[in-house]
Amino acid sequence: MYKRILLPTDGSKNSEKAIKHACNLASKEGAEIVIIYAVDSKHLTSLPEDALDDDTEFVFEEHDDVVTKHVEELVKEIDENIKVSIIIAEGDPANAILKVSEKEDMDIVVIASSGKHILDRFLLGSVTSKTIKYSTIPVLVIPTNSD
Known part of the structure; x- marks a missing residue:
């Protein structure tokens, strides 16, 4: 039933809670887990021009690698037998999740109910909410207070 599981991450402890659920599903189904990390570059536009230098892109790429690895x-x-792929996307995280889920033929998204934004602690995360609202495939939401 599920052959490709999309596992979004933002590097937060909350997003890590979805990992064991994705692994459990992947082990039972013999599925591949595709980790997606999206860099929302629009937030960089508010930085002063001199704050961005030639090394900035390298720093973001290095951070992407650290988080996904x-x-x-x-x-x-x-489970060392689970096949894992990694996708680094640029842009709005929810849009990236939705786009990849369709273009890469994902069967399900396993996502934490909130990420690292402080407001997400009080509300359903905006990325998660948008993913649920617009996804054309099932979305399994893992609450922040789950084990």
């Missing part, structure tokens, strides 16, 4: 390691700790 950490998630991949956590998946492999749970």
